[in-house]
Amino acid sequence: MNSVLSLLSTGLCLTATYRAIAQDVPSLPTPVSTSISAGNQIILNGRTLPGAWLQPRATTAQGQTYLSDGAIKQLMGIDLLNSSNPSKQPIQWFSGLTNPLILNTNLSGGYRYLDITQLAQRGKWQIQAKGNTLVISTPPSQLKNIRLGKQPTGDRVVLDLDMATPWQVRQELPVKKVVDPDEIIPKSTTPPNREWTVTLDGIADPALLQRYNSQPTTPPVPASIIQKVEVVNNQTIIRLSVPFGQSVQVSTIPQPNRLVIDIQPEALLERSIAWAQGLQWRQQLVTLGTDRFPVVWLDINPRAVGLTLKPIVTNPQTLTGTAPLIQTAQNYLAVAAINGGYFNRNNRLPLGAIRRDNQWISGPILNRGAIAWNNNGQFYFGRLTLTETLITNNNQHLPILFLNTGYVQRGIARYTPAWGNTYTPLADNETIVVVENNQVTNQLAGGKSGITAIPIPQNGYLLTFRSQTPQLPIGTKVSLTSTTTTPEFSRYPHIIGAGPLLVQNRQIVLDGLAEKFQPTFMKGQAVRSSICTTSTGNLMIAAVHNRAGGGGPTLAEQAQLMQAMGCVNALNLDGGSSTSLYLGGQLLDRSPNTAARVHNGIGIFLESKSVKP
Numbered sequence: 001m002n003s004v005l006s007l008l009s010t011g012l013c014l015t016a017t018y019r020a021i022a023q024d025v026p027s028l029p030t031p032v033s034t035s036i037s038a039g040n041q042i043i044l045n046g047r048t049l050p051g052a053w054l055q056p057r058a059t060t061a062q063g064q065t066y067l068s069d070g071a072i073k074q075l076m077g078i079d080l081l082n083s084s085n086p087s088k089q090p091i092q093w094f095s096g097l098t099n100p101l102i103l104n105t106n107l108s109g110g111y112r113y114l115d116i117t118q119l120a121q122r123g124k125w126q127i128q129a130k131g132n133t134l135v136i137s138t139p140p141s142q143l144k145n146i147r148l149g150k151q152p153t154g155d156r157v158v159l160d161l162d163m164a165t166p167w168q169v170r171q172e173l174p175v176k177k178v179v180d181p182d183e184i185i186p187k188s189t190t191p192p193n194r195e196w197t198v199t200l201d202g203i204a205d206p207a208l209l210q211r212y213n214s215q216p217t218t219p220p221v222p223a224s225i226i227q228k229v230e231v232v233n234n235q236t237i238i239r240l241s242v243p244f245g246q247s248v249q250v251s252t253i254p255q256p257n258r259l260v261i262d263i264q265p266e267a268l269l270e271r272s273i274a275w276a277q278g279l280q281w282r283q284q285l286v287t288l289g290t291d292r293f294p295v296v297w298l299d300i301n302p303r304a305v306g307l308t309l310k311p312i313v314t315n316p317q318t319l320t321g322t323a324p325l326i327q328t329a330q331n332y333l334a335v336a337a338i339n340g341g342y343f344n345r346n347n348r349l350p351l352g353a354i355r356r357d358n359q360w361i362s363g364p365i366l367n368r369g370a371i372a373w374n375n376n377g378q379f380y381f382g383r384l385t386l387t388e389t390l391i392t393n394n395n396q397h398l399p400i401l402f403l404n405t406g407y408v409q410r411g412i413a414r415y416t417p418a419w420g421n422t423y424t425p426l427a428d429n430e431t432i433v434v435v436e437n438n439q440v441t442n443q444l445a446g447g448k449s450g451i452t453a454i455p456i457p458q459n460g461y462l463l464t465f466r467s468q469t470p471q472l473p474i475g476t477k478v479s480l481t482s483t484t485t486t487p488e489f490s491r492y493p494h495i496i497g498a499g500p501l502l503v504q505n506r507q508i509v510l511d512g513l514a515e516k517f518q519p520t521f522m523k524g525q526a527v528r529s530s531i532c533t534t535s536t537g538n539l540m541i542a543a544v545h546n547r548a549g550g551g552g553p554t555l556a557e558q559a560q561l562m563q564a565m566g567c568v569n570a571l572n573l574d575g576g577s578s579t580s581l582y583l584g585g586q587l588l589d590r591s592p593n594t595a596a597r598v599h600n601g602i603g604i605f606l607e608s609k610s611v612k613p
Contacts, residue, residue, distance in 0.1 A: 035056060035057050036056055037056075037057055037129050038053065038054045039053055039132035039133055041132055041134070042067075042071065042133065042135075043133055044138075044166060045137055045166070045201050045235075046233070047233065048133075051068065051070075051071030052067070052071060052113070053065065053068070053071065053113075053129075053134040054066040054108065054113050055129050064115065064117045065115070065127050065134070066116065067113065067114055067134075068111040068112065068114075068584060068585045069089065069112050069584055069585075070111070070586030072114055072116065074168065074586060075166060075168070076167075077093065077166055077168060077169075077252070078091050078093040078119075079091060079252075081097070081100055081273075083272075083273050085274060086105060086275060087105050088103070088104065088105065089103050089114055089273075091119070093119070094252045095252075096254060101118065101119060107276055107606060109333055110329070110332075110334055110585075111335070111584050112275060112335070120136075125138050126138075138165060138166060138201060139163060140202065141163045141164075141202035142161070142162045142202055142203055142204075142205065143159055143160070143200055143204040143205060143236050144161065144162055145159075146159055146211075146226070146229070146238075148225065151264070153264040154263045155225055157238075157260075158259070158260050158261075159198075159260075159261070160257075161200070161258065161259065164254075164257050165201045166201040167200045167201065167259060168199045169196065169198050169248060169250050170196065170197050170593070171591045172197060173593060192244070193243050194242050195241060196240040196241075196242050196248050197237055197238065197239050197240070199235055199238075200235060201234070201235055202235070202236055208229055209229055209230070212228065213229060213230070225241065226238060226239070226240060226241075227239040227240065240261070242263055245265060245546070245550060246263050246549075247264060247265065247266065247267030247268075247548075248261060248263055248267060249262045249264065266285060266292060266294075266548045268284070268294040270283060271283045271284075275298075276335065276606055277304055277307075278301035278303075278304025278307045279298060279307070279336065279606070281583060282296070282298070282299055283295065283296040283297070283588070288553075288560055288561055288564065291548070291557075293546075293547050293552075293553060294544070294548075295542055295543070295545075295561065296542070296543050296545075296581055296589040297540050297543070298336055298540065298541050298581070298583065298604070299534075299538055299539075299540055300336075300540070301537075301538050302373070302379075302538070302539050303377040306607030307604070308604075308605045309494065309539070309602060309603065309604055309605070310332075310602075310603050310605065311354050311355070311361070311496050311601070311602060311603070312328055312332050312334060312337060312600060312602070312603040313328070313599065313600045314328055314598075314599060317420065317421075318420035319349060319362060319404060319420060320348050321599070322345075322348045322598055322599050324592065324595060324598075325598050326582055326585075326586075326592055332605075333605070334582075334605055335604055335606045336541070336604035337581075337603045337604060338529055338541040338543070338581050338582070339529055339580045339598045339600075340354070340496045340574065340599075340600040340601040340602055341354065341498040341573065341574060341600055342498060342574050344406045348599065349406025349426075350405060350406060350599055350600060351365060351406055352370075352496075353368075353370050353384055353386070353495050354497070354600055355372075355492075355493070355495035357493055357494070360403055360404070360418070361404060362403065363386045363388075363403030364384040364385060364386050364497045365402070365497075366407075367384070367485075367515060367516070368384065368500065368515040368516070369384070369499035369501030369572070370382065370383070370384035370489070370495055370496065370497035370571070371495070371496055371531055372489050372492035372494065373494050373495075375493070378492075379539065380488050380489065380491075381504055382486050382488065383486075383499075383501055383515065384486075384489055384495070385485040386403060386482065386483075387483050387484070388400035389480070389481045389482075390478055390479075390480060391479050392472065392477070392478050393476065393477040393478070394476075396471065396472075400412045400414050401413065403416075404416060404418055404419045408426045408427050409466070410466050411466060412463055412464065412466075413466070414461050414462070415456055415462045416456065417456055417457075420456065421455065421456060422453035422455050423453070423456055423464075424453045425446035425450070425452065425454075425464070426449055427446075428446075428447075429445075429446065430465065431444070431445060431465040431470055432445075432446050432462055432463070432464055432465075433462065433463040433470050434460070434462060436457045436459050436460035438477060438478055439475065439477050439478065440475060440476040441460075496573075496600070498571060498572060498573045498574055499515045499517070499571070499572060500512055500515045500517060500522075500572055501570075501571055501572075502530065502555070502558060502562050502563075502567075502571060503532065503563050503568070503569055504569050505568065505569070506568050508559045508563055510555060510556060512555070524554065525551030525552045525553065525554055526551070526575050526576045527543070527544065527546065527576055527577075527579045528543075528555075528575040528576075529541070529542065529544070529573040529574070529575055529578075529580075529581065530542050530562055530570055530572055531570070531571050532565075532567035532570035533569050533570075534566050534568060535566060540565070540567065541581065541604075542562070542581070543580070543590075544558060544561060545579075555572060574598065576596075578595075579595075580595045582601075
């Protein structure tokens with residue numbers, strides 16, 4: 001039986017309703033070729049949703065249409081099956097597995113597109129392009145019956161349909177409180193059930209609506225499973241109540257057409273998909289002791305032709321800001337991405353190293369773990385410290401402790417144009433020294449924090465002195481020296497810092513004290529993301545969610561998981577609600593509405609192969 005991956009925000013959700021992220025999806029670039037129509041909006045049975053599509057104009061008469069595989073999965077409920085050829089993608093949608101339909105693929109502008117022409121013909125879909133919008137109409141369908149049953153691993157809900165129809169599944173957030181997977185739940189506390197919705201493009205039989213929405217003395221179904229069935233805008237919405245620690249797995253069956261919803265502790269469907277040359281999408285349950293953790297990861301060959309990795313930030317014009325990773329990745333036209341380092345959620349400023357193309361965007365803090373790499377597929381892992389020294393013409397040597405960071409401590413910090421056009425004091429009573437063309441040109445009192453924005457010179461930088469008085473008269477000539485510990489970091493153009501360091505040379509080197517992490521952080525269970533290299537020289541970016549029936553891994557368990565998966569070197573990235581693994585317009589590991597906004601990430605870029613008309 002085939003299924004589409006769906007887990008809790010404390011687990012995983014692969015097939016999520018696109019409407020939750022409609023406001024966060026940027027416009028696709030206007031196609032350069034006039035022989036191709038393209039857009040980022042789809043009207044599906046009257047509902048306007050985001051989704052990338054292409055139509056070669058020379059073949060429009062034959063109805064040739066390409067949808068991004070994120071759109072085809074999230075809008076239609078179509079499952080992508082295992083594959084070994086990036087140019088061919090087998091799928092399953094109310095069909096058998098022995099002879100699946102195979103769609104041609106095409107990589108373009110950060111998306112992988114699938115040719116749905118044959119699928120649309122089989123399903124009798126009507127498709128028409130109108131400017132930036134692709135209009136898709138599928139035949140009207142009916143939900144004839146809902147049946148409940150038990151499986152050895154949990155409850156089962158079967159939806160009987162008269163024909164194949166688009167569907168989506170989505171986990172809803174609690175109304176009163178957004179649960180952050182970073183939060184440690186006391187063992188004495190029983191977490192509330194989680195609400196899930198399954199939405200069908202079809203109308204439920206009126207008898208079903210009466211059966212599930214009436215209030216009989218004896219409920220016909222357990223209250224813990226189906227909460228409500230309703231018809232809204234020609235869609236049937238089924239609301240489920242799922243116990244904490246349980247996951248939702250959805251599958252389709254043909255002849256007759258059925259949608260099967262299994263509620264069970266383990267709902268991850270193992271997959272291995274050759275998504276593009278040098279990029280493999282993998283997901284499976286990884287055993288650690290008596291526990292099994294759902295892991296979704298991308299296996300990347302950094303030596304593949306046309307493949308590059310770069311740090312990405314929310315806004316290239318300023319370091320202030322956060323956004324959903326899915327939005328940042330699409331803005332950069334990255335084909336894949338994972339969330340990166342830490343940041344302050346209140347002021348939305350970075351708290352760790354970001355270096356891109358040999359330029360420090362933000363400096364490291366607290367000797368924390370980092371990954372460095374170059375464009376030749378070489379990587380370095382370690383604990384990183386940046387030491388900058390300001391040297392004056394009268395031989396003063398002043399240590400600069402911080403660079404373009406939201407981490408505020410006593411001492412001297414430096415803010416460059418990479419920070420933005422202006423700097424607004426982060427602490428009260430700072431003294432600001434302006435340096436232009438290697439010479440002090442001004443000295444200012446910062447006053448109260450958060451009030452006065454001070455311009456950052458494009459040909460220099462600002463020095464902020466906290467709890468000390470600068471001895472730098474106007475006209476003083478200065479120079480800078482910069483070194484890293486360990487020195488190897490200086491040899492790499494790209495760096496992302498996070499921590500703690502998990503694995504080095506195949507050995508677990510976890511040391512929270514050395515990286516100044518709090519004991520509660522080290523011991524807590526949470527959803528986590530990591531980046532690692534393997535013995536083949538490949539790179540892995542991975543999201544690990546909650547173990548079956550329980551919480552996410554501790555950092556010690558995360559280190560063991562990465563080691564068990566073959567990591568030679570591994571770094572923990574920001575986690576909890578920040579954990580997001582992006583590929584081609586979709587989050588692979590969770591529903592977009594459960595993912596927090598993040599400051600930065602690591603983007604994977606591939607050269608596009610344009611669709612030929």
